[in-house]
Amino acid sequence: MPPANMRGELTSWVITLAWIFAILFGLMLLVGAPFATALQGFVEGAFGGRRFGFLMATLSRATLIVGMALSAMLSFRAGLFNIGGEGQLVAGGLVSALVAIMLPGPPLLVLSAAIAAGMIAGAAWALLAGVLQLYVGVPLLVGSLLLNFPIRYIASYLVAHPFRDVQSGMVQSHLVPNAMWLPNFPGVRLDIGILFILAASIFAIVYSHTTLHGYRARLNGLSPDFARAVGLPVGRLTLQTLAMSGAIAGLVGAIAVFGIHHRYIDGMLVQPLYAWTGIIAVLLVGMIPWLVPSSGFFFAAVQTGAAGMERAAGVPKEIGLIMQAVIILFVASRVSGALLGGSRGQRDGDA
Amino acid sequence: MLEIILDPSFLASIPRFVTPILLAALGGAICERAGVFNIGLEGMMLTGAFFAVLGSYFGGSVYVGALAAVLSGMAMGAIFAEFNLRRGGDPIVVSIAVNLLAAGLTTFLLRAIFDVAGAFRDPAIGGFGPIDIPGLAALPAIGQLLSGQSLLFYVSLVLVLALHVFFARHRLGLRIRAAGENPAGLTAGGVSPNRVRLAALLMCGALCGLAGAQLSIANVNLFVENMSAGRGWIAVVAVLLTRGRPLPLFFIASLFGAVDSLSFRVQGFGLPQQFTDMMPYLATLVVLTVLSWIRLQRAR
Numbered sequence: 222m223p224p225a226n227m228r229g230e231l232t233s234w235v236i237t238l239a240w241i242f243a244i245l246f247g248l249m250l251l252v253g254a255p256f257a258t259a260l261q262g263f264v265e266g267a268f269g270g271r272r273f274g275f276l277m278a279t280l281s282r283a284t285l286i287v288g289m290a291l292s293a294m295l296s297f298r299a300g301l302f303n304i305g306g307e308g309q310l311v312a313g314g315l316v317s318a319l320v321a322i323m324l325p326g327p328p329l330l331v332l333s334a335a336i337a338a339g340m341i342a343g344a345a346w347a348l349l350a351g352v353l354q355l356y357v358g359v360p361l362l363v364g365s366l367l368l369n370f371p372i373r374y375i376a377s378y379l380v381a382h383p384f385r386d387v388q389s390g391m392v393q394s395h396l397v398p399n400a401m402w403l404p405n406f407p408g409v410r411l412d413i414g415i416l417f418i419l420a421a422s423i424f425a426i427v428y429s430h431t432t433l434h435g436y437r438a439r440l441n442g443l444s445p446d447f448a449r450a451v452g453l454p455v456g457r458l459t460l461q462t463l464a465m466s467g468a469i470a471g472l473v474g475a476i477a478v479f480g481i482h483h484r485y486i487d488g489m490l491v492q493p494l495y496a497w498t499g500i501i502a503v504l505l506v507g508m509i510p511w512l513v514p515s516s517g518f519f520f521a522a523v524q525t526g527a528a529g530m531e532r533a534a535g536v537p538k539e540i541g542l543i544m545q546a547v548i549i550l551f552v553a554s555r556v557s558g559a560l561l562g563g564s565r566g567q568r569d570g571d572a
Numbered sequence: 573m574l575e576i577i578l579d580p581s582f583l584a585s586i587p588r589f590v591t592p593i594l595l596a597a598l599g600g601a602i603c604e605r606a607g608v609f610n611i612g613l614e615g616m617m618l619t620g621a622f623f624a625v626l627g628s629y630f631g632g633s634v635y636v637g638a639l640a641a642v643l644s645g646m647a648m649g650a651i652f653a654e655f656n657l658r659r660g661g662d663p664i665v666v667s668i669a670v671n672l673l674a675a676g677l678t679t680f681l682l683r684a685i686f687d688v689a690g691a692f693r694d695p696a697i698g699g700f701g702p703i704d705i706p707g708l709a710a711l712p713a714i715g716q717l718l719s720g721q722s723l724l725f726y727v728s729l730v731l732v733l734a735l736h737v738f739f740a741r742h743r744l745g746l747r748i749r750a751a752g753e754n755p756a757g758l759t760a761g762g763v764s765p766n767r768v769r770l771a772a773l774l775m776c777g778a779l780c781g782l783a784g785a786q787l788s789i790a791n792v793n794l795f796v797e798n799m800s801a802g803r804g805w806i807a808v809v810a811v812l813l814t815r816g817r818p819l820p821l822f823f824i825a826s827l828f829g830a831v832d833s834l835s836f837r838v839q840g841f842g843l844p845q846q847f848t849d850m851m852p853y854l855a856t857l858v859v860l861t862v863l864s865w866i867r868l869q870r871a872r
Contacts, residue, residue: 252684302664357861358868362611362664363809367860370802370853378846497672504665537683542676549669550651554661 259534266529267522277411279525287517288473289499296466300442305365307496308372309343313471315376316342318485321397328400343471344464351463392487403480414480426510504553584716590829592783596807599779604816606772607752612667614804615674620784622678625795634698645781649773693794700790722790735818831855
């Protein structure tokens with residue numbers, strides 16, 4: 222970027238930030254919350270707590286959000302607007318929980334099988350959207366989104382009827398065997414699921430930047446016509462990328478089951494909007510792979526911080542959701558336009 | 573099954589489900605024709621549903637509620653226009669943000685204003701009552717369908733025809749089509765395509781707001797968090813399948829609405845609720861798949 226533009230660029234970023242904060246303060250004014258207490262509650266809720274309990278909660282949430290962001294990123298960079306991460310996440314969580322409950326055997330082996338099954342389920346659900354696009358002509362954008370609904374209700378049915386833990390009185394499955402729970406790090410309430418996502422982050426960054434497959438996928442994202450013209454196997458590339466994307470979403474579902482809830486609870490992966498937060502975390506940083514983990518952590522902190530504001534100053538925690546949307550409006554409209562250019566051309570071709 | 577379908581009270585319930593999808597889809601059609609890729613119908617509808625209750629509760633009149641719904645929907649349309657048209661944000665990104673904004677804002681305001689979480693119901697929320705049309709009601713079967721519906725249903729029927737004429741003859745309607753099909757030509761004629769698209773987004777917001785009002789102050793008299801529950805996405809599919817032409821849109825939206833109504837109807841017949849809840853989305857997916865496949869075969 223030439224230095225002459227730097228000042229203008231900086232000023233407009235400052236104006237953007239001023240807008241975002243003005244909206245935040247406006248909302249707090251609306252509910253009559255004391256600013257200082259609320260802000261203190263935000264910082265405490267996101268990064269504080271006794272023995273950093275809230276920070277651990279933020280990291281735990283960030284684990285799932287970053288995972289969903291990586292899943293979305295792999296698709297988006299390849300020009301595939303897969304916004305069905307939620308369905309792939311639910312498929313992964315559901316299948317891994319059911320395998321862990323049903324399959325007998327040594328815990329570590331069953332756990333591995335359950336995680337693998339969850340990843341396969343997530344990949345399969347994403348592939349379904351891909352097959353519909355390639356062979357039937359259903360645009361991926363709406364196809365992947367509409368597939369969120371059936372799996373949500375299938376999962377809900379399975380844990381409400383055949384696999385329900387009736388005695389608990391809740392709509393949820395039985396607990397997975399204790400030996401399969403992901404252990405916590407010593408001394409803190411944070412499970413080792415974050416290590417899986419760390420590995421997935423490294424994989425996604427290395428894949429995107431250094432492998433031929435990742436390069437070709439990006440080429441398809443930037444210019445699908447060019448990719449086709451130079452003879453890339455676009456169809457195969459699409460399906461493979463979607464499978465990877467879905468497998469990561471499935472892994473996130475498995476981590477939520479074995480690390481956090483230890484069972485499948487109806488709505489546990491849908492209500493917190495993990496998949497949508499992951500999508501906006503990718504858009505915030507313009508799909509640049511190495512920035513995605515920090516972006517995901519940022520949105521996790523916005524959410525747990527908002528919960529802290531509610532505890533401290535009585536601001537409804539949904540202010541976090543509003544702020545996420547506002548940030549995306551202001552920031553993503555500045556950085557993502559050019560990056561998504563390629564996918565738009567392809568979408569028009571499909572429609 | 574046949575008994576259910578021919579049951580007069582089932583026929584009478586169809587318009588309640590058709591109206592919200594149809595209104596939102598008509599709004600989406602205006603954007604589609606103007607060349608604005610708007611998949612934020614869900615959020616605009618949800619906003620309308622909330623503000624309809626707000627207006628009806630504080631304004632003491634169902635018409636104030638409908639007006640509040642229209643204005644709030646237009647505000648969402650204006651936000652879309654600001655970030656998509658003026659700041660150049662990708663329409664998909666802006667749509668996703670609008671949907672999240674609506675989910676956050678309605679829940680936030682629900683707690684901030686009414687101090688409840690989940691749902692707000694109160695006898696002071698007025699709703700659109702059924703309008704009986706003399707003569708029509710006496711007709712067999714179809715009388716149940718056409719008479720005794722909410723005002724918004726009749727409005728939506730008029731709007732289908734009005735929009736058809738609007739696109740064919742009205743100056744703004746023609747400009748909207750030009751903005752979608754040939755923006756360079758429009759510019760050459762001295763009209764800014766983005767100004768036309770702004771008008772389209774405001775009209776779309778207004779219609780989605782009305783769709784929300786049908787959900788919250790015509791079908792029931794309450795607001796529930798996330799009460800649009802995916803109907804905006806069904807409307808998006810209807811727009812996509814018909815490329816924004818009002819008359820075919822009417823049939824597709826009626827079909828989706830009828831399935832929605834049927835799913836509600838068969839709940840009492842031993843099917844698990846999850847399966848009946850799934851029906852409208854599954855039907856949408858199936859129709860989308862079949863029509864896409866036919867289109868693909870023709871193209872080959």
